């Protein structure tokens with residue numbers, strides 16, 4: 001997911017680094033080397049850790065990433081802390097479990113830079129068995145329908161980012177749609193994750209994600225607009 005926040009401030013370290021990638025991370029030490037090697041040159045990796053016990057923060061730091069600490073537990077809190085810490089002109093979000101390749105974000109960023117879109121989303125296209133279990137896909141399809149009813153947006157995926165606990169990325173999409181942002185969606189390869197499933201890889205996680213996201217879709221439109 002790639003978006004351009006309406007920050008009037010230029011990044012403190014100049015135009016050279018105009019992309020920050022927020023990587024929510026919970027016990028992903030095994031996947032981090034693969035993920036961080038694929039961050040495009042000149043972009044900053046912001047690894048947000050709020051409770052890893054496998055040394056993810058140390059691994060991330062050793063590989064040159066900026067580690068953002070967040071006291072509150074949960075995926076949504078991590079995403080939000082990453083967005084708050086970001087200072088670049090363009091901010092991307094990417095899972096940190098080696099299921100998605102951060103270099104696939106390059107054309108997304110180009111689309112934002114060209115002015116053709118304000119928010120670009122990835123549609124996961126599974127590579128290999130087990131990349132995207134049937135129950136998680138069914139939950140996604142049901143929520144896509146609810147999203148269309150709520151906003152008119154025809155998205156085929158609600159993004160590889162679930163949350164607050166699970167409503168965060170969907171909330172971002174709903175608010176962007178309410179504010180009239182131009183939102184586009186493009187295919188991204190989705191591989192089986194490295195390491196243990198945490199969110200929609202389990203039945204319980206999918207149930208929670210669908211419940212949290214349904215709640216987001218039932219909320220009335222925000223009163224204040226958001227300017228892209």
Ligand SMILES: Nc1nc2c(ncn2[C@@H]2O[C@H](COP(=O)(O)OP(=O)(O)OP(=O)(O)O)[C@@H](O)[C@H]2O)c(=O)[nH]1
Nearest residue numbers: 024025026050074075078095096197198199200201
């Ligand atoms: N900081 C932080 N990151 C989290 C938390 N829960 C999940 N993540 C990270 O968020 C990203 C997405 O979570 P995943 O566990 O891959 O969720 P998923 O893709 O729906 O399902 P699986 O890949 O099967 O687990 C991964 O990089 C996780 O490490 C959390 O509580 N805190």
Ligand SMILES: [Mg+2]
Nearest residue numbers: 095097099193
């Ligand atoms: Mg995953």
